Amino acid sequence: MSKTQKIPEPTIERLALYSRPLETLLETSVDVISSEKLAQICDVNPAQVRKDLAFFGEFGVRGVGYNVRELLKAIKEILGSYRVWILGIVGMGNLGKALIGNDNFKKRNYRFAAAFDSDPLRVGQKLACGLIVKPVEDIEKSVHALGIEIGIVCSHGAEAQRAASLLMDAGVKAILNFAPAQVRAPKCCMVENVDFSVKLENLAYHLAKIS
Amino acid sequence: MSKTQKIPEPTIERLALYSRPLETLLETSVDVISSEKLAQICDVNPAQVRKDLAFFGEFGVRGVGYNVRELLKAIKEILGSYRVWILGIVGMGNLGKALIGNDNFKKRNYRFAAAFDSDPLRVGQKLACGLIVKPVEDIEKSVHALGIEIGIVCSHGAEAQRAASLLMDAGVKAILNFAPAQVRAPKCCMVENVDFSVKLENLAYHLAKIS
DNA sequence: GCCTGTGAATCCATTCACAGCT
DNA sequence: AGCTGTGAATGGATTCACAGGC
Numbered sequence: 001m002s003k004t005q006k007i008p009e010p011t012i013e014r015l016a017l018y019s020r021p022l023e024t025l026l027e028t029s030v031d032v033i034s035s036e037k038l039a040q041i042c043d044v045n046p047a048q049v050r051k052d053l054a055f056f057g058e059f060g061v062r063g064v065g066y067n068v069r070e071l072l073k074a075i076k077e078i079l080g081s082y083r084v085w086i087l088g089i090v091g092m093g094n095l096g097k098a099l100i101g102n103d104n105f106k107k108r109n110y111r112f113a114a115a116f117d118s119d120p121l122r123v124g125q126k127l128a129c130g131l132i133v134k135p136v137e138d139i140e141k142s143v144h145a146l147g148i149e150i151g152i153v154c155s156h157g158a159e160a161q162r163a164a165s166l167l168m169d170a171g172v173k174a175i176l177n178f179a180p181a182q183v184r185a186p187k188c189c190m191v192e193n194v195d196f197s198v199k200l201e202n203l204a205y206h207l208a209k210i211s
Numbered sequence: 212m213s214k215t216q217k218i219p220e221p222t223i224e225r226l227a228l229y230s231r232p233l234e235t236l237l238e239t240s241v242d243v244i245s246s247e248k249l250a251q252i253c254d255v256n257p258a259q260v261r262k263d264l265a266f267f268g269e270f271g272v273r274g275v276g277y278n279v280r281e282l283l284k285a286i287k288e289i290l291g292s293y294r295v296w297i298l299g300i301v302g303m304g305n306l307g308k309a310l311i312g313n314d315n316f317k318k319r320n321y322r323f324a325a326a327f328d329s330d331p332l333r334v335g336q337k338l339a340c341g342l343i344v345k346p347v348e349d350i351e352k353s354v355h356a357l358g359i360e361i362g363i364v365c366s367h368g369a370e371a372q373r374a375a376s377l378l379m380d381a382g383v384k385a386i387l388n389f390a391p392a393q394v395r396a397p398k399c400c401m402v403e404n405v406d407f408s409v410k411l412e413n414l415a416y417h418l419a420k421i422s
Numbered sequence: 423g424c425c426t427g428t429g430a431a432t433c434c435a436t437t438c439a440c441a442g443c444t
Numbered sequence: 445a446g447c448t449g450t451g452a453a454t455g456g457a458t459t460c461a462c463a464g465g466c
Contacts, residue, residue, distance in 0.1 A: 008457065009413070016412040020368070020391060034425060043393050047428095047459055054427055062426040063466035079412045080419035098309035103367075104391055104408045150414055156314075157231070173421070174414040176407065180231060180315055182254050190417055192410040196387065197315045199403040201227040201290045202220070203361055203385040206401055208291030210384075219435065245447060258437055258450095265449055273443040273448045 011052045015075050017042050018049070022072040034065040084109045086147050088172070090163040091154035092117045092125070092133050095178060099152065100129055113146040114138075118159060136166055143170035150174045157181040164191070222263045226286050228253050229260070233283040245276040295320045297358050299383070301374040302365035303328045303336070303344050306389060310363065311340055324357040325349075329370060347377055354381035361385045368392040375402070 021041045025033060035053075039046040053059050053066075059074050060066045076082055087105070089096055092115050099105070100112050117123055118136045125133045134142065142148065151167035153160050153175060160179030167175060174190045177183050180198070185191045232252045236244060246264075250257040264270050264277075270285050271277045287293055298316070300307055303326050310316070311323050328334055329347045336344045345353065353359065362378035364371050364386060371390030378386060379400050386402045388394050391409070396402045 016409040094309035098305035
């Protein structure tokens with residue numbers, strides 16, 4: 001199975017989802033789990049869990065289940081979690097500052113190597129993590145000097161495209177965009193959007209429908 | 212068309228997506244736009260745009276396109292954007308504080324009415340927006356007193372479920388969860404997850420594949 | 423008996439292609 | 445001629461259901 005197949009995008013996202021409870025289970029010394037149980041915890045279908053895993057190999061034992069430690073290790077290897085990833089962040093408003101201090105990045109081997117902003121008032125500020133805010137003009141050389149691999153865009157909507165373009169021009173191939181605006185990118189670059197106002201409006205729509 | 216059909220979830224999310232450039236177009240006095248153009252801006256297929264809109268009515272004029280002002284109005288009506296929505300937020304760490312000060316909420320008629328935290332050190336703090344952090348024990352009565360309709364959960368993973376449960380027990384029917392943990396909810400409640408570490412791991416997976 | 427791995431069936435969303443209106 | 449609205453076709457992903465191994 002683990003050969004040259006096309007892996008569905010949702011599968012990758014679910015692998016990340018599975019890894020979280022597995023970590024907890026490992027800490028609490030549970031050593032085997034069935035697709036049924038894991039599915040229940042993650043709120044998905046058990047067959048889905050099995051199929052997702054089957055894309056990458058045979059990790060389970062029939063009649064028994066999956067060894068928690070081994071499964072977690074396998075998932076982390078698939079997701080590249082054993083490697084440190086170098087991040088650069090553009091837009092040091094409240095959200096940017098909150099992200100740079102966020103534990104989830106550290107815990108998962110993501111390191112912020114540089115922070116940028118286009119506002120001269122913010123440039124030069126010293127952040128809680130020790131980094132100093134650089135001007136966006138420095139993106140190009142910083143990306144090369146520091147080996148930045150993933151860019152985080154937290155600019156306001158209007159500036160998001162420019163921030164992303166500067167990163168991509170410097171050779172960054174993956175961007176996580178928090179701005180509520182679509183970012184255009186050549187198809188050699190990946191852009192993931194984290195747009196919570198879309199999610200909120202989705203909730204509002206459904207609430208409005210009921211009442 | 213606009214009758215009792217089941218609207219796909221992705222359609223709702225895209226409506227929110229369309230509304231953003233439409234606002235910009237309105238400001239720049241563009242009064243008509245084709246599905247082709249709008250699709251291009253939003254990076255989707257033109258037929259998709261037309262189909263999405265067709266679920267709710269006939270907003271366009273054949274041979275011409277869509278009137279920007281009317282279309283935006285229609286979308287906002289569908290999404291309930293003309294109504295103020297009352298929010299309560301649980302977990303006032305860096306992320307919680309960044310969200311409560313975030314412009315995108317204000318701009319779109321979402322109002323934070325209360326902020327909660329389980330940490331006694333945070334309870335009583337005065338936030339930049341003027342609110343005072345309340346203990347999570349106050350959730351029940353605050354939800355009723357203030358009419359909180361949507362709950363935002365920014366607690367750490369382990370506490371997210373408790374925060375969400377307190378909100379739902381108090382009658383909140385919609386939750387936006389920023390914690391990297393699955394929240395279980397009865398099906399009368401909606402939960403939307405904003406999980407940026409999943410998105411990051413997705414990017415990492417694809418990068419790891421290439422290099 | 424239990425649980426995985428997987429082809430087959432189903433379901434759902436996207437895209438095509440064109441009829442119909444301006 | 446141009447562009448919407450929409451049935452039909454396509455393409456994916458999810459779920460079912462069961463064969464295969466413990």
